[in-house]
Amino acid sequence: MQTKPETAPEEQPDAPEAPAFDITEEDIDEAIAACSGDPRAAIRALLIGQQFLEAALEEARKEASWGYVRGRPSRWTKDAPEG
Template sequence: MPSERAPAEREPIVITDADIDEAISTCGGDAREAVRALLIAGQFMEVELEEARQEASWGYIRGRPSRRIRQEGQEG
């Protein structure tokens, strides 16, 4: 049996006030800029997740390594 937890069993993500303070201070104390930075980071993560899904699907369905892995192997 896999040791991974089912989604319902995963521990919740805990964000503390200290985490929030750190995000704001990283943006020079401007809460609006902190929200903007976090939204942009979230969009980048969505793009990366979608690319990972496409690569996994392409590689696993065809039983071949991903295009990126093959290209990297050819460059070196």
């Protein structure tokens, strides 16, 4: 596996910060315990969950109108009553 060469922090371009995930050791222990203490089963369950979420996201992307994706409201929403 190839990795990118490391750059000093001052050389890195201004990139948005990755979202902070607040996952504790207790959360990890709970996931493993939910799989009867089997870490491989816990990883398998998490990967299956991730695939499910990716499939749901892809389906939502297909359902979203092209205008909505581009940031243009539908012509039908201009005449819709507010509230």
